[in-house]
Amino acid sequence: MSTLELEDVNGYYGNSHILYDLDLQVDQNEVVALLGRNGAGKTTTLRSITGTIPRREGRIEFRGENIADDSVDEISNKRVKLVPEERRIFPTLTVHENLLLSRDSCKGTEPRDVEEMYDIFPILDDLRENNGRNLSGGEQQMLSVARALVQNPDLLLLDEPTEGLAPVIVDDLEEILEDIVSEDVTVLITEQNVEFALELSERAYIIESGENAWDGTIDELRDREDLLEKYLSVGVEE
Numbered sequence: 001m002s003t004l005e006l007e008d009v010n011g012y013y014g015n016s017h018i019l020y021d022l023d024l025q026v027d028q029n030e031v032v033a034l035l036g037r038n039g040a041g042k043t044t045t046l047r048s049i050t051g052t053i054p055r056r057e058g059r060i061e062f063r064g065e066n067i068a069d070d071s072v073d074e075i076s077n078k079r080v081k082l083v084p085e086e087r088r089i090f091p092t093l094t095v096h097e098n099l100l101l102s103r104d105s106c107k108g109t110e111p112r113d114v115e116e117m118y119d120i121f122p123i124l125d126d127l128r129e130n131n132g133r134n135l136s137g138g139e140q141q142m143l144s145v146a147r148a149l150v151q152n153p154d155l156l157l158l159d160e161p162t163e164g165l166a167p168v169i170v171d172d173l174e175e176i177l178e179d180i181v182s183e184d185v186t187v188l189i190t191e192q193n194v195e196f197a198l199e200l201s202e203r204a205y206i207i208e209s210g211e212n213a214w215d216g217t218i219d220e221l222r223d224r225e226d227l228l229e230k231y232l233s234v235g236v237e238e
Helices: 042-050 072-077 095-104 114-120 137-149 167-181 194-200 218-222 225-231
Strands: 002-013 016-027 031-035 055-062 080-083 155-159 186-190 203-208 211-217
Touching: 002 042, 002 186, 016 031, 016 042, 016 055, 016 186, 016 211, 031 042, 031 194, 042 055, 042 072, 042 080, 042 155, 042 186, 072 080, 080 137, 095 114, 095 137, 114 137, 114 167, 137 155, 137 167, 167 194, 186 194, 194 218, 203 218, 203 225, 211 218, 211 225, 218 225
Parallel strands: 031 186, 031 203, 080 155, 155 186
Antiparallel strands: 002 016, 002 055, 203 211
C-alpha cells in the first residue's frame, strides 16, 4: 500500500524552476532515501510534500488523497511531519518545554507520551532542564527528531539529519533511527552521508537538477557504484 506518491511534481521559487516532473513513491512502513548532490532539489521535494514551497504543480498523494492544494497545517494534521535540516528547536525553552509544546500542538491524532521520548533518546533525559541554545549540534538534532516523533507521525520526513554532526554522534543517531523505523514508521530521508542513508533504507531515488535520475533497491544501488560516482561523486562501503 502506497503511503506517499508524487506524480509529475514541479516546484518553483519565484521564477526559478527547481523540480521537473518528479515522480516518487513510498510504501507503508518503508524507508526510502532521496539522494543527490547539494542543490539537486532534495529539500525542495520535502517542502513540496509539506506544502511550504511557494509554488508547486502536479499530484502529491498521501494515503490516496491528493494533498497538493492543502495548507501546511492541513498536511501536518494528516500526520506528515518534517525534521528540517535547520532543526528549528526553541532556543530559550528547555528540552522538556520543547517536547511539551510539540505534544500540545499536535492535531489530528493522539500524541505520544513525552516520557516515551526520553526512553528513545536517553541523552535527552539528562538534559531535561537545559535550554535548547545550550545543546550541542547532536543533542539539538535528537531533540528535533523527538519533537516530530512525539506527534505520532504516519510519515516522517528527515532532511539531512547528520549534517554537521561528529562521527560518534552520527553512530548514536543511526542506532536510534533504526529503532524508530523498526516501529513501522514510514520514512523518507535526504542525506549527503550516503552510507548512513543506505544503512537505514530499503529503496532509493537519485535526483539530479530536480529530475529523476534513477530509482531501485539498496542492493541494486550498491551494485551500481558507477551511479554513485556519477551523481554523488562517492563510493559506498561493501
